[in-house]
Amino acid sequence: MKRTLHFPRWSFWVWCFALLMTGGICASYVRLVHGIDHSGSLGNVFPWGLITGLNVLCGIAIAAGGFTIAATIYVLNLEGYRPIVRASLVLSFLGYLVAVLGLVSSPGRIALQMGARKSNSILCGIAWAFILFGAVLILEFAPDLWKRFGGRTPPHWVRFLNMPLLFVAVVFSVLYQTSLADLLQSVPERVSPLWSTPQLPFLFFVSAVCAGLAVIIFASWHMNVASDKGLSPERVAGLGKVLAALLFLYLGVRIADLVYRGIPLLVWKNNPENMLLGLEMGLILLPIVILINERNLQSPRMVYLCSGMVLAGLITNRLNTCITSVEAAMNSKYLPDWNEFLVAYSIVALGVAAFSLMAKRLPLFLGP
Amino acid sequence: MSVLLVLLMFALVMTLGRLLKRRAQPSTAGPVETLPRLRPRIETKFGTDVPTGYCFHPCHTWAVDEGWQLIRVGVDRFAVNLFGKIEHIDVVGLYRWVRQGQKLMTITVAGISVDLPSPVEGALTAVNRAALENPELVTTDPFCEGWIAVIKSHCYATDQKNLMQGAMVAPWMRNSIVLLRETCSQSAALAQDGGPPLTGLLSRVSTELRNRLVKEFFLTVPVVSAQPTNQHV
Numbered sequence: 001m002k003r004t005l006h007f008p009r010w011s012f013w014v015w016c017f018a019l020l021m022t023g024g025i026c027a028s029y030v031r032l033v034h035g036i037d038h039s040g041s042l043g044n045v046f047p048w049g050l051i052t053g054l055n056v057l058c059g060i061a062i063a064a065g066g067f068t069i070a071a072t073i074y075v076l077n078l079e080g081y082r083p084i085v086r087a088s089l090v091l092s093f094l095g096y097l098v099a100v101l102g103l104v105s106s107p108g109r110i111a112l113q114m115g116a117r118k119s120n121s122i123l124c125g126i127a128w129a130f131i132l133f134g135a136v137l138i139l140e141f142a143p144d145l146w147k148r149f150g151g152r153t154p155p156h157w158v159r160f161l162n163m164p165l166l167f168v169a170v171v172f173s174v175l176y177q178t179s180l181a182d183l184l185q186s187v188p189e190r191v192s193p194l195w196s197t198p199q200l201p202f203l204f205f206v207s208a209v210c211a212g213l214a215v216i217i218f219a220s221w222h223m224n225v226a227s228d229k230g231l232s233p234e235r236v237a238g239l240g241k242v243l244a245a246l247l248f249l250y251l252g253v254r255i256a257d258l259v260y261r262g263i264p265l266l267v268w269k270n271n272p273e274n275m276l277l278g279l280e281m282g283l284i285l286l287p288i289v290i291l292i293n294e295r296n297l298q299s300p301r302m303v304y305l306c307s308g309m310v311l312a313g314l315i316t317n318r319l320n321t322c323i324t325s326v327e328a329a330m331n332s333k334y335l336p337d338w339n340e341f342l343v344a345y346s347i348v349a350l351g352v353a354a355f356s357l358m359a360k361r362l363p364l365f366l367g368p
Numbered sequence: 369m370s371v372l373l374v375l376l377m378f379a380l381v382m383t384l385g386r387l388l389k390r391r392a393q394p395s396t397a398g399p400v401e402t403l404p405r406l407r408p409r410i411e412t413k414f415g416t417d418v419p420t421g422y423c424f425h426p427c428h429t430w431a432v433d434e435g436w437q438l439i440r441v442g443v444d445r446f447a448v449n450l451f452g453k454i455e456h457i458d459v460v461g462l463y464r465w466v467r468q469g470q471k472l473m474t475i476t477v478a479g480i481s482v483d484l485p486s487p488v489e490g491a492l493t494a495v496n497r498a499a500l501e502n503p504e505l506v507t508t509d510p511f512c513e514g515w516i517a518v519i520k521s522h523c524y525a526t527d528q529k530n531l532m533q534g535a536m537v538a539p540w541m542r543n544s545i546v547l548l549r550e551t552c553s554q555s556a557a558l559a560q561d562g563g564p565p566l567t568g569l570l571s572r573v574s575t576e577l578r579n580r581l582v583k584e585f586f587l588t589v590p591v592v593s594a595q596p597t598n599q600h601v
Contacts, residue, residue, distance in 0.1 A: 319371040
């Protein structure tokens, strides 16, 4: 019998994803076998590179932000925003997933830390938040899963367990956000004063909540374009208002902190780090200017554009904190290796693919 | 500079995605009907047609499973009789996602527009351009040539539970006719023998009664339409 070989008819993006994942797995293998100093630009000068900046810091920011949003809606009983709870929990979980994969890809880090009983370890906090968060997510979707497998109503303990777990997870996520900032401040001579500030824990936390809101708006837009299953324009406008207020708070504290520490004089110098700080500030200021206008708030496209700018601002901020500030302080240059690029982008691609799969299968936004 | 590199990479992916999406957007100018149509077995009960194997939404839209998760949808005979001469049919955009009970089409008749819901949830994959250009097809043959759209639905089994089907259809149709008769008892819109309603009842009754009928049978409020547009999809 004649046999013919059939290749699956994948779309362009599925092929890109498959190639990226293959490259990412190979690069991770090289990193795990040969160590980070033989497979990237990292070393004693730059211990935190692209993977830590993009996957770990950004992933954790989005995760902590989503978590805080979900807890705030539960605590204040904001029924109007109840539809975004599930989406924020899913996005937070994926943020953690990206962060944990970023950590796992660096040999000898989280695998050892997760098992160790070190109450003062940041990684231990992340691991606990990740585990608790997984439990919260399962409990949140328990009623749907219960019904799918033939049950009528889930048992009461499901709702009863959800709240305390969520609170403990929020405490962990806030604590390690501040711990990460403290860790950066513990080596002030290796970090530029533009990003090393006593207010860093607070700034990290506020920017994480902004990122959480922005990523919900961003995801909702794409879900609306794909299947009309996202949020209604009224709800997007409401989120846009809250986002503008939080961005204003963040920018106010950031500028006040720079002024208080006498940094503006430093900013006027024509350095790459000053330009990148300007870019970071611009990506926060522009959405505020746009979202202040009520007419722009009524346009989901404008709010979506602003959410994109906020996310770009968050990435710039975290990479600046992690890479640019060290470059400025140590007067050296860092360019990520191909290996690091492959690992970092394959982890991001995995997070995006997981979200699109969950968006197709699960009711993420309850109601319009 | 690695920051700029990362931002540029994301910008590139977003732009590429947008370009590819624009290229993949199918043209709505050409014919979109590709599925063969099978003539259903139709029984006449209580003066109205009841096709076998069709499921009905309470707002008088029908759905029939054609396999491969494709559901053909249209308007039933009762609604068509009530409407009479249809002036214009507007269907929501091609490839749009509609939920069960969400607006699928707008039918303009006697100067008013009535929104009709989708009987199933899914993506609109085809529309009957012939019916949109010549709404008389819907009036003459609502269950076969006058179909409105094809929806690709992943959850038809679930949606079906909310639809009238099988033995339920005939009594439901009879109830609709009885209800219509009671609502119109004050007017002379019914046939002398009290049988099936006259064709085009909506255009023959007073505005108040017309609004009441639309609200009763299509669960919506009619809108006085301006000039009909030609933007079908």
